[in-house]
Amino acid sequence: MGRQPCCDKLGVKKGPWTAEEDKKLISFILTNGQCCWRAVPKLAGLRRCGKSCRLRWTNYLRPDLKRGLLTEAEEQLVIDLHARLGNRWSKIAARLPGRTDNEIKNHWNTHIKKKLLKMGIDPVTHEPLQKETKVAETSPDAESEKHQKLELPEINSGSTISASASSEDQNSCSPTENSSSDESRLLDNILENVSDYDPLISYLLEEEAPVPPVVDAPWEFPAAAQNFDNPGMPLLDDNCSWLLDCQDFGVHDFGFDCFSDMEISNVLDTIEMGNKERAVNLPSWPGEREGE
DNA sequence: AATAGTATCAACCGCCGAATT
DNA sequence: AAATTCGGCGGTTGATACTAT
Numbered sequence: 204m205g206r207q208p209c210c211d212k213l214g215v216k217k218g219p220w221t222a223e224e225d226k227k228l229i230s231f232i233l234t235n236g237q238c239c240w241r242a243v244p245k246l247a248g249l250r251r252c253g254k255s256c257r258l259r260w261t262n263y264l265r266p267d268l269k270r271g272l273l274t275e276a277e278e279q280l281v282i283d284l285h286a287r288l289g290n291r292w293s294k295i296a297a298r299l300p301g302r303t304d305n306e307i308k309n310h311w312n313t314h315i316k317k318k319l320l321k322m323g324i325d326p327v328t329h330e331p332l333q334k335e336t337k338v339a340e341t342s343p344d345a346e347s348e349k350h351q352k353l354e355l356p357e358i359n360s361g362s363t364i365s366a367s368a369s370s371e372d373q374n375s376c377s378p379t380e381n382s383s384s385d386e387s388r389l390l391d392n393i394l395e396n397v398s399d400y401d402p403l404i405s406y407l408l409e410e411e412a413p414v415p416p417v418v419d420a421p422w423e424f425p426a427a428a429q430n431f432d433n434p435g436m437p438l439l440d441d442n443c444s445w446l447l448d449c450q451d452f453g454v455h456d457f458g459f460d461c462f463s464d465m466e467i468s469n470v471l472d473t474i475e476m477g478n479k480e481r482a483v484n485l486p487s488w489p490g491e492r493e494g495e
Numbered sequence: 496a497a498t499a500g501t502a503t504c505a506a507c508c509g510c511c512g513a514a515t516t
Numbered sequence: 517a518a519a520t521t522c523g524g525c526g527g528t529t530g531a532t533a534c535t536a537t
Contacts (some may be wrong), residue, residue: 241522258506293525309504
């Protein structure tokens with residue numbers, strides 16, 4: 204037979220998370236680190252699927268998340284990476300510390316896509332729109348020629364998209380998936396130039412750039428050592444295998460109460476403050492919107 | 496002020512490869 | 517080897533906020 208089911212589908216709650224649920228999840232992760240999502244709902248006392256907990260944590264509650272709109276540099280980087288990687292949002296997100304794949308995906312769909320279209324650039328192929336139709340109308344051979352040219356939005360300042368990129372395909376590039384090695388090299392050169400100019404992008408584009416450990420690494424936040432003023436710097440704990448051995452246990456078996464409400468509410472405040480920086484002036488918690 | 500249309504984004508859904516039994 | 521779940525991913529949806537009329 205296979206593994207144990209992650210959760211019984213019956214009685215699993217869906218929809219927006221409440222402040223209470225967030226609090227439970229945060230306190231559990233801060234206490235025990237993140238691993239074995241299957242066990243999290245049970246241990247944290249949540250009526251949620253483990254998958255839902257993981258999503259909530261990685262996309263919203265993680266203390267290392269940046270909040271607010273993407274900066275110009277980040278946006279440019281997303282465009283560059285999208286030209287290279289296509290819709291591999293997780294790969295793109297891995298290059299932008301503090302940003303999630305969901306966030307980038309949303310930003311792409313709501314902002315960047317429109318921006319590119321406005322500039323006459325196809326957000327899928329990164330080709331100028333007009334040129335693409337012409338190519339399609341001509342011979343099939345033109346297709347290969349098309350791929351000879353790189354078509355990134357022009358990067359001349361390392362931070363902004365030049366409108367000229369849409370008019371002429373001077374630095375045009377091919378779409379991601381079918382890129383030849385030549386194209387790859389050319390794109391690499393471009394990105395290299397950008398990297399030379401902008402240290403941030405340089406750091407982010409390094410092929411072996413260290414991925415911030417917070418993304419996948421299990422955490423440990425000993426109460427005494429925890430610095431809630433700097434939530435982006437979690438302490439690592441590479442030993443959470445104990446959790447894997449546990450199947451049927453209660454929350455309190457693990458000293459779940461070692462975090463005070465004060466400490467947890469500090470984290471919640473941090474998240475809430477981040478929310479207030481967002482352009483949209485939403486209440487921090489779903490429940491508050493309806494006065495729950 | 497009321498309504499309709501649009502924009503935003505958190506959360507869900509379904510798929511896939513890896514892992515496990 | 518087969519059956520099954522897990523964890524992760526990308527696409528999509530739905531609720532809410534915002535803007536225009």
